[in-house]
Amino acid sequence: MDKFSEYPTSLTAPAREAAAIAPSDTVDLPFLSRALYVGGTGTIVVRMAGGGSVTFANAQAGSFLPIRALGISATGTTATGLVAVW
Numbered sequence: 511m512d513k514f515s516e517y518p519t520s521l522t523a524p525a526r527e528a529a530a531i532a533p534s535d536t537v538d539l540p541f542l543s544r545a546l547y548v549g550g551t552g553t554i555v556v557r558m559a560g561g562g563s564v565t566f567a568n569a570q571a572g573s574f575l576p577i578r579a580l581g582i583s584a585t586g587t588t589a590t591g592l593v594a595v596w
Contacts, residue, residue: 525595531582533592538581541596546575546582549591555583 519526525544533555542559554566559578566575569589582592 528593528595531592531594533582533584533587535584539579539594541594543577543579543594544596545594546577546579547591547593547595548573548575548589549593550589552589553586554589554592555586557581557583 517523521544528547531539531546538557546554546556548554548569548571551571552569554569554575555563556566556577557563557580559580561580563583565586569575571591574595579594
């Protein structure tokens with residue numbers, strides 16, 4: 511039973527959904543993430559919700575990046591096991 515089912519999901523609430531990410535240079539995620547989970551250490555090239563791109567070098571395995579990502583570029587991304595949460 512979910513005692514909090516009637517509460518709205520906010521950016522500070524725990525995520526309710528998650529999906530593995532297949533990096534792509536042309537296809538955006540089907541949703542904006544609330545955060546990214548990094549399964550394996552490496553670089554992540556992110557297309558941000560605001561329209562810009564940024565490279566997160568040396569993103570550590572087991573970490574969460576609290577970012578609103580529109581997409582993850584295949585070119586330059588070496589981190590593995592990426593999961594978007596929302």
